[in-house]
Amino acid sequence: MGKLNSKIPEGPLATKWTKYKASVKLVNPANKKKLEIIVIGTGLSGAGASSALGELGYSVKTFCYQDSPRRAHSVAAQGGINAAKNYQNDGDSTFRLFYDMIKGGDFRAREANVYRAAEVSNEVIDHYTALGVPFARDYGGTLDTRSFGGVQVSRTFYSKGQTGQQCLLGAYSSLNRQIKKGNVTMFPRREMLDIVLIDGKARGIIVRNLLTGEIERHSAHAVVLATGGYGTIYYLSTLAVNSNASAAWKAHKKGALFANPSFIQIHPTCVPQLNEFQAKLTLMSESLRNDGRVWVPKTKGDIRPANEIPEEERDYFLERRYPTFGNLVPRDVASRAAKERCDAGFGIGETGLAVNLDFRDSIKKQGKDIIESKYGNLFDMYKTITGIDSYIEPMRIYPAGHYTMGGLWVDYELMTTIPGLYAIGEANFSDHGANRLGAASLMQTSGDGYFILPNTISNYLADEIRVPKISTDKPEFEETEKAVLERLNKFISIKGKQTAASFHKRLGKIMWDYCGMVRNEEGLKKALVLIKELKDEFWRDLNVPGEFSELNQELEKAGRVADYFELSELLVNDALDRKESCGAHFREEYQTADGEALRNDEEFAYVAAWEYAGEGKPHILHKEELTFNEVEMKVRSYK
Amino acid sequence: MKLTLKIWRQKNARAKGNFETYKMDNVSPKMAFLEMLDALNKRLVEEDKDPVAFDHDCREGICGACGMYINGHPHGPIPAITTCHLSMRYFKEGETIWVEPWRAKSFPVIKDLIVDRTAFDKIQIAGGFISVNTGAAPEANSILIQKKKSDDAFDSAICIGCGACVAACKNASAMLFVSAKITQFALLPQGRIEAKERVRAMVEKMDEVGFGNCSNTGACEAECPKQIKLISIARLNREFYKAF
Numbered sequence: 006m007g008k009l010n011s012k013i014p015e016g017p018l019a020t021k022w023t024k025y026k027a028s029v030k031l032v033n034p035a036n037k038k039k040l041e042i043i044v045i046g047t048g049l050s051g052a053g054a055s056s057a058l059g060e061l062g063y064s065v066k067t068f069c070y071q072d073s074p075r076r077a078h079s080v081a082a083q084g085g086i087n088a089a090k091n092y093q094n095d096g097d098s099t100f101r102l103f104y105d106m107i108k109g110g111d112f113r114a115r116e117a118n119v120y121r122a123a124e125v126s127n128e129v130i131d132h133y134t135a136l137g138v139p140f141a142r143d144y145g146g147t148l149d150t151r152s153f154g155g156v157q158v159s160r161t162f163y164s165k166g167q168t169g170q171q172c173l174l175g176a177y178s179s180l181n182r183q184i185k186k187g188n189v190t191m192f193p194r195r196e197m198l199d200i201v202l203i204d205g206k207a208r209g210i211i212v213r214n215l216l217t218g219e220i221e222r223h224s225a226h227a228v229v230l231a232t233g234g235y236g237t238i239y240y241l242s243t244l245a246v247n248s249n250a251s252a253a254w255k256a257h258k259k260g261a262l263f264a265n266p267s268f269i270q271i272h273p274t275c276v277p278q279l280n281e282f283q284a285k286l287t288l289m290s291e292s293l294r295n296d297g298r299v300w301v302p303k304t305k306g307d308i309r310p311a312n313e314i315p316e317e318e319r320d321y322f323l324e325r326r327y328p329t330f331g332n333l334v335p336r337d338v339a340s341r342a343a344k345e346r347c348d349a350g351f352g353i354g355e356t357g358l359a360v361n362l363d364f365r366d367s368i369k370k371q372g373k374d375i376i377e378s379k380y381g382n383l384f385d386m387y388k389t390i391t392g393i394d395s396y397i398e399p400m401r402i403y404p405a406g407h408y409t410m411g412g413l414w415v416d417y418e419l420m421t422t423i424p425g426l427y428a429i430g431e432a433n434f435s436d437h438g439a440n441r442l443g444a445a446s447l448m449q450t451s452g453d454g455y456f457i458l459p460n461t462i463s464n465y466l467a468d469e470i471r472v473p474k475i476s477t478d479k480p481e482f483e484e485t486e487k488a489v490l491e492r493l494n495k496f497i498s499i500k501g502k503q504t505a506a507s508f509h510k511r512l513g514k515i516m517w518d519y520c521g522m523v524r525n526e527e528g529l530k531k532a533l534v535l536i537k538e539l540k541d542e543f544w545r546d547l548n549v550p551g552e553f554s555e556l557n558q559e560l561e562k563a564g565r566v567a568d569y570f571e572l573s574e575l576l577v578n579d580a581l582d583r584k585e586s587c588g589a590h591f592r593e594e595y596q597t598a599d600g601e602a603l604r605n606d607e608e609f610a611y612v613a614a615w616e617y618a619g620e621g622k623p624h625i626l627h628k629e630e631l632t633f634n635e636v637e638m639k640v641r642s643y644k
Numbered sequence: 645m646k647l648t649l650k651i652w653r654q655k656n657a658r659a660k661g662n663f664e665t666y667k668m669d670n671v672s673p674k675m676a677f678l679e680m681l682d683a684l685n686k687r688l689v690e691e692d693k694d695p696v697a698f699d700h701d702c703r704e705g706i707c708g709a710c711g712m713y714i715n716g717h718p719h720g721p722i723p724a725i726t727t728c729h730l731s732m733r734y735f736k737e738g739e740t741i742w743v744e745p746w747r748a749k750s751f752p753v754i755k756d757l758i759v760d761r762t763a764f765d766k767i768q769i770a771g772g773f774i775s776v777n778t779g780a781a782p783e784a785n786s787i788l789i790q791k792k793k794s795d796d797a798f799d800s801a802i803c804i805g806c807g808a809c810v811a812a813c814k815n816a817s818a819m820l821f822v823s824a825k826i827t828q829f830a831l832l833p834q835g836r837i838e839a840k841e842r843v844r845a846m847v848e849k850m851d852e853v854g855f856g857n858c859s860n861t862g863a864c865e866a867e868c869p870k871q872i873k874l875i876s877i878a879r880l881n882r883e884f885y886k887a888f
Contacts, residue, residue: 053778071701073764076701078702131784134834135776135782135784135787137774137801139794142795146788146790147785164801170802170804181765245702246700279674280675282675283679284682284703285704287703288704390729392731456778459778500692502690504685504690550688550692551694556754
């Protein structure tokens, strides 16, 4: 494989995208209908791309594993979506949004991509508003915004604590319009099990119909992966429990490089684990930190109820360590600080793995009504899960795996290293560097789907117009399908004793303990040994009852866990390679005297893009050097 | 806690289903209902038996995937929550819990507790959208909307499409579901432009896929995990009459 070509257009940062769009190759409207595009995933990027491509006249085939595209995990995003509208007259601009993201990502993202994400953010808000997304409004009828996560302007548009749901239902409605028009054909309850390459180009997929177990072949001129992140590698995370990395991993094994896999965001404010069968950790929106104060007792093992601990015996550790930003420090900083206190023995609750998020002072100052109007639905949700009324006693929170900044490597056009294969939204690596800012994910994923990919994909498809509809009888489809079937049979024929979920849980624990919020060389090396042992046990002792030719949820899980074993090894190796601390990646060996992250720009200002070299062989590292022309690489300080 | 589960088992759409009995020991009151089913399934798989199939995904009450009839109520006996948010602390020691799939002609059972809800998608495809192409939208603040109307639109827009309203209704009516989308768009200026076509298309499809008419009982409102109000059905009717 040659040098990575990120295909960043020449010229000043602010005009790159405009210039690119003005010079990109186009496809004649009459030819678009003949070109088929497969989109996997129906979250904001997948539903957005499917509808925008359908509107342009391409023949789109869209797939999701859920029973309806409306259930994709974008639905669960709570807090909001950023845009550089500057409606508040507080000095916001495209450049400032770009700068905040570059800085927030700890200078490990590509300038040109991030600037473009900021640039299209305003169009995203216009589009969702036109689609009828009920964003919050002010009394004069204009859109309201709030301030969010580690920035000093108010640029976050929101629909209470359900912004993701509202945006996704907007995207779902635009997708439905194209389905009605016949431009998009929808295939729900299908799971992509492999990608088909013909002459090195992405030409189709093999999917399993999850209802009938039938294996299906689908061909196209280009394939788009909008399959989200891999946060469930920790088993317990804020993600939907069926979210998985399998589509991206299959593409990786067929030649798409995987970038920065170890950059995983741990969200500081989640409901802690309550029982051994816990399936997920529910996020409590970051917006709560605007009015909630985070603390633990000053005395180890203080088991008094929170309200009985007097003020002088409380350690408001975020306010103590970060007087300027206080409780509003970015997610990675807040998460590590909570872990530090709990590891030191100051954690609360039965497990000692929790800290208080206390609204007592805000309720005293602002009144219960105001707090209720801001966070009522979150307080209700917390009470539903735990039975605790947070108007009276503090919430208990602990960090949980949340968002993966890493993903498939893509160039400026969002194409992976496989020609004709694209990755959009959380599935790619491109915009968030080593740490994502709050409300930047809905913004990026929507921008990718609606506004960026539909413009860049024509540059590839313009050269494909002479390629007739691709037959699924070709030997490449035959061979790929055969390999898929062999693997499915293998899962079923092990006939061991343990469930896929129980392996997943143990893998997740290894990853969380040794490759979670804090990492070190010794732990990472130990993790590699433990993963290998567990992986061997998996292939020896897994049990999948039933057949593959029927609805079989255990079989679905087995495939996803098997892929996670492989991805976790790469993830740990990536964390080992990066001998610095940056963003969400904190290596204990590389920290300042007061325990803050120590970045190493001399040696590590690169994107680590990993190439699959074959079964049992070590991955090959390709480095995309990052250069910063518009911003100065500063030390991120929130003190 | 010790519990007895009576769970509807049905191999596939054509098979005749029946209730199977499962004894559960060591259920923690801190478990969620679906986690309790996860524990049961773990045991069944370890005994090489067919686990209970059920739809679920986000496990935080927003995706709308989960849905089962528990002790005679969609999503269980506690109001305003989804099945995944139902905590075991609401059940008593020694209790027998009956678990069934949604029962409605338009939601055929696929396996065990999984039903086919594509009829809902079909209704949305018929007209649940505003016709605007990507790139054609006006500047967002050029559309001014009264805060109250926008908030009311939001209160309907939060429908998660789970189907509890249909399961609760003796007529298996989908009118609460349809009216939620109609209400959201009827209250917004963006949605008014094609309001007539929308309501006609969605109601026509609703009838075509076999959902019944509103029974005026209000069971849908009582069981809706997102507390969509019955008044939105009144608005649907009004919008429908106005469309001719």
